Amino acid sequence: MSEVVRAPALQGRTPVAVAVGVLIERDAAGREGRFLLTSRPQGKVYAGHWEFPGGKLEAGESVEEALRRELHEELGIDIDVAAVQRWKEEMFDYPHALVRLHFCKVFAWRGEFEMREAQQMAWQTLPVQVRPVLPGTIPVLEWFAQERGHAGPTHID
Numbered sequence: 001m002s003e004v005v006r007a008p009a010l011q012g013r014t015p016v017a018v019a020v021g022v023l024i025e026r027d028a029a030g031r032e033g034r035f036l037l038t039s040r041p042q043g044k045v046y047a048g049h050w051e052f053p054g055g056k057l058e059a060g061e062s063v064e065e066a067l068r069r070e071l072h073e074e075l076g077i078d079i080d081v082a083a084v085q086r087w088k089e090e091m092f093d094y095p096h097a098l099v100r101l102h103f104c105k106v107f108a109w110r111g112e113f114e115m116r117e118a119q120q121m122a123w124q125t126l127p128v129q130v131r132p133v134l135p136g137t138i139p140v141l142e143w144f145a146q147e148r149g150h151a152g153p154t155h156i157d
C-alpha cells in the first residue's frame with residue numbers, strides 16, 4: 001500500500017468526512033480492554049480488509065449522528081449520540097479518495113450484533129490477529145499502543 005499517503009499535500013481538494021467508531025469493552029474498574037474490528041464487505045474498496053466500523057457523513061449530519069446511523073445500518077446496534085467520545089482525527093490520501101477520519105470512542109451500545117453487510121467481526125487486543133488491516137486503521141492501533149504501554153508490533157502484516 002505504498003501509494004497511501006498519511007500526511008497528504010491537499011492541493012485544494014476537500015476531504016470526505018468519515019465517522020469511525022472504536023467500540024471498546026471496559027471492566028468494572030473502567031479499564032479499557034478489547035476493541036471491535038469488522039471486515040470491509042465485498043464490493044467496497046479494500047474488501048476483506050479489517051477496520052473500525054463507520055462510514056461517510058451524509059449531508060447535514062454531525063460525526064456523532066453519522067456514527068449512530070452507520071453502526072445501526074452495518075451492525076444493528078444502537079448508540080446514544082451524547083455518549084460518543086471524539087478521540088482523534090487523521091487524514092488519509094488513498095488512490096480512491098482523500099478522507100478525513102473522525103475516530104470516536106464508544107463504550108456503550110444496545111442490541112445484538114448483526115452483520116448486515118455480510119461482513120465479519122472480531123474483538124481484538126494488541127497485537128491484532130486478524131489481517132490484512134486497512135492502512136487507515138493502523139494509526140489507531142498505534143494510539144492504543146501508546147495509551148496501553150504496548151511494545152512491539154501492533155498487527156500482523
Ligand SMILES: Nc1nc2c([nH]c(=O)n2[C@H]2C[C@H](O)[C@@H](COP(=O)(O)OP(=O)(O)OP(=O)(O)O)O2)c(=O)[nH]1
Binds near residue numbers: 019052054136
Ligand atoms: N469505516 C472505516 N473507514 C475507514 C477506516 N480507515 C480508513 O481509512 N477508512 C476509509 C475507507 C473509506 O475510504 C472511507 C469509508 O468509506 P466507506 O466506503 O466505508 O463508507 P460508507 O459505508 O459510507 O460507504 P458507501 O456508502 O460509500 O458504500 O474511510 C476505518 O477504520 N473505518
